[in-house]
Amino acid sequence: MQHEPTKVDRDYLRHFWHPVATVTELEKAHPSSVGPMGVTLLNEQIVIAKLGEQYVAMRDRCAHRSAKLSCGKVQDGRIQCPYHGWQYDTKGVCQVIPACPDNPIPNKARVANFDCEERYGLIWVRLDSSYDCTQIPYFSAAENPRMxxxxxxxxxxxxxxxxxxxxxxxxxxxxxxxxxxxxxxxxxxxxxxxxxxxxxxxxxxxxxxxxxxxxxxxxxxxxxxxxxxxxxxxxxxxxxxxxxxxxxxxxxxxxxxxxxxxxxxxxxxxxxxxxxxxxxxxxxxxxxxxxxxxxxxxxxxxxxxxxxxxxxxxxxxxxxxxxxxxxxxxxxxxxxxxxxxxxxxxxxxxxxxxx
Structure with missing residues (x-):
């Protein structure tokens, strides 16, 4: 009788910074050069984009009807869903619902956002910042003008x-x-x-x-x-x-x-x-x-x-x-x-x- 292999516990990896794309990949992902772009990290589907001067990462699923935000576009410094145009800010909070502009935006109209930074020409994401004891990995040539x-x-x-x-x-x-x-x-x-x-x-x-x-x-x-x-x-x-x-x-x-x-x-x-x-x-x-x-x-x-x-x-x-x-x-x-x-x-x- 064959036994299924034991699933390896990788939850601890969520506390570390991981690269998900090069800056060049993000710039090529959309004619705007700022994304959005869909990536996967530790089985988590994520959308990355550059909103203003800030790189952002959030769950790649609109809170409304679950369309992928990575299929949308950056509009007015926010990620806009391709399905109904909901727009999310750098914190993953919905700021615009075109279908009902005069109604209050529901508190649940948000998506999970993650730590995101650019370093060395790579875009890094950390899924869990609660321990806050990890750093983006060391690259010794980064500040060396001779290299x-x-x-x-x-x-x-x-x-x-x-x-x-x-x-x-x-x-x-x-x-x-x-x-x-x-x-x-x-x-x-x-x-x-x-x-x-x-x-x-x-x-x-x-x-x-x-x-x-x-x-x-x-x-x-x-x-x-x-x-x-x-x-x-x-x-x-x-x-x-x-x-x-x-x-x-x-x-x-x-x-x-x-x-x-x-x-x-x-x-x-x-x-x-x-x-x-x-x-x-x-x-x-x-x-x-x-x-x-x-x-x-x-x-x-x-x-x-x-x-x-x-x-x-x-x-x-x-x-x-x-x-x-x-x-x-x-x-x-x-x-x-x-x-x-x-x-x-x-x-x-x-x-x-x-x-």
Missing amino acids: RIVVQDPYWWKATAERRWENFTDFSHFAFIHPGTLFDPNNAEPPVVPMDRVNGQFRFIYETPQDMNVPDQAPIGTFSYHCSMPFAINLAVKKYTSDSLHVLFNVSCPVDDSTTKNFLIFAREQADDSDYLHIAFNNVVFAEDQPVIESQWPQDLTSDEVSVVTDKVSVQYRKWLRELREANREGREAFRKALLDPQIESNRKYADLTQ
């Missing part, structure tokens, strides 16, 4: 955000999935590195092997990771070949229980070559990863997988996810403690270590 920053088009995988995170931080797969592209196949034994928890991030450093036969576009050197929980990875690479800085910022949006919309921003200090050389290289690497990660089943992380010592990064990641999931059931203070209490393994010093 050329490029926001790539998002890419979609039929995989969970947890699986994508583990793939991006997995040292052992380089030699087998990316031989000759990103790594030398003769370097299959990675080191086990100390991992620190600081301000909601995993931080660790991996010195990749030197003198590997890989393309110039391959960002090989000293890998410094700042991984903002739960799904953002800031990988800063001091390249061996040019002694220049290259940053990859990858973050996955958990669209639903089996789909991720993935965002990549890359930045480089040496910027006299074409952006498209790097975009094409990144796409080749993703194309090598994608079929393998999409083949993993079950799609959710499962406790019956066999781990070895060189799986330390994923083992520690799974442990932290479990702690956050359990703390969420206890409440705000437990969640804040699980997320922000430092745990230091290395001998590195951190100027931003506040606890």
